[in-house]
Amino acid sequence: MSSPSLPWSLENIDLDGIDLARVRDNEDLFLLLCSASFVESGSDLYTHNLIDHFAGDDELQAWLRDHWEHEEMQHGRALSAYVRHVWPEFDWEAAFKGFFDEYGAVCTADELESSRGLELAARCVVETGTASLYRALNDVTDEPVLKTLTNFIKSDEVRHYKHFYQHFRVYRDRERIGRYRIFRAVLKRVNEIKSEDSDIAMRHVFDRRYPALAGNLAEFRRVTSRAQGLLKRHLPAEMTVKMLLKPLDLPARLHNALEKPLTKITERLFLH
Template identity: 75%
Template sequence: MSYHPLPWTLESLDLDSIQMARIRHNEDLFFLLCSSSFVESGSDLYTQNLVDHFAGDEELQAWLSQHWEHEELQHGRALTAYVRKVWPEFDWDTGFTAFWNDYAAVCTSEQLEADRGLELAARCVVETGTASLYRALHDITDEPVLKKLTNHIKSDEVRHYKHFYQHYRAYREREGFGRYKVFRAILRRVNEIKSEDSEIALRHVFNQCYPQHLGDEKAFRRISDRAQGLLRRHLPAEMTVKMLLKPLDLPARLLSLLEKPLARITEKLFLH
């Protein structure tokens, strides 16, 4: 299978120049980066579900398998390489294996919207979440290599969003579903993001770091809430709201009225 050239490569990141003093002590960033590396490294499973779901749409299938998956897996490789470099004592392989066993059980085709056009609206939600995550991580850190890496990934995710949105518009035109159905699909996917991928990943990072606290929900919540609180303070709320609402194709006046109040509650949708 031929792949489109990647917009950036892992080799372009000089991991040896990481300024350890700026990042090594930050456990919250460690949890956020490591859990993200787990999720991104499982992208091939999700891609196959989507490829199967869009059987017959050869253009979208080709983009998913030859572009999107290729770039998502590079995100996983790059984040993993960064985590291994900064925190070499963390047993990434063991943590990821445990994560994968749980993640594979919930990352199934049954999660996808039965209506393919609505699944593309839901994909826009996922890409909104990841673009916002990496924009926040970029703003949080002052370590130059991590700033460069998170900017690369954020740019990829915004581009992926635009691609899914273009296909969504084509399906909407053909299938004629209304805003209410789109809104329901968006809301369902927001709730899934909140409750599954990041939760499973964070839990397995915690289990690997603190085996003595395995099963201690209070200890896990203390670490998880602290890391998510860091994200919450840096979430690009206005960008997130604009991306979330775009598939609804609302009139400009209504959109402008909704953006500010929704920006204030977006953090509650994406973060615990």
């Protein structure tokens, strides 16, 4: 079987060209990038759950197996390569193993929505979160290689969103899912945006990075809140709201009436 065609490759990331002075001493950026590399590197677990969930849908299963999984895993490889190059003293493999062992125990098919259509709506929320994450990371940094990498990943995540959204529309009509149920599924996943996987990843990064503070919940919250605050100040609020509202398929006038105030609310919640 031939390898999948990917939109970009690791050869496009010039690790030797990294301007270390711009990133080396940024602990917040280290925590964010390393935890993201863990989640992306463990993506084969939830990909396999999704493939099983959509048994019988050959088209969607083929895309998940032959494209989405490979692109997500490439994100993990590229991010881990960047982290290892900038922070070579960090034992990435050992920390990732701890994450993967714990995450593997909780990443189960039980976490998925029973309705395929609602699960695809939830996937749209997740892809909104990842696209927003990498857009924010791109805005946070002025290191050229990292800007290239985060732009590649952000573009992949937006494309993944569009693909899930197309399949969502098919299942929405097939299962006759009303707007209220979609809203509930979207809201549920939004409320879980600080998801279990990213929290587990951040904890394993923190414990390995600061072994003297391992298990110190107060210090963990202090350090990670500072890093998360950096992201929130760069959240692309308008893009995020547009992507979240789309599955609701609201009438144009209602959509337009909600978009601006929701964008302002999002900015107030996250940017101040």
